[in-house]
Amino acid sequence: MAVTYKRQDDLEKMLEEFASFEKMEEIEYPAPKSKEHSEKNNLNQDKK
Incomplete structure (x- = not known):
């Protein structure tokens, strides 16, 4: 959507x-x- 200025x-x-x-x-x-839960997530992301 265009904006016009006068x-x-x-x-x-x-x-x-x-x-x-x-x-x-x-x-x-x-x-x-x-902390334990976030470390597991980081390890899983590294494996991808």
């Missing part, structure tokens, strides 16, 4: 709308994997 348009406002994200109040991280 001199009358406010470029900053266009960019804000294009690249805006909802404000996140809380960030959830996945639980860390155990």
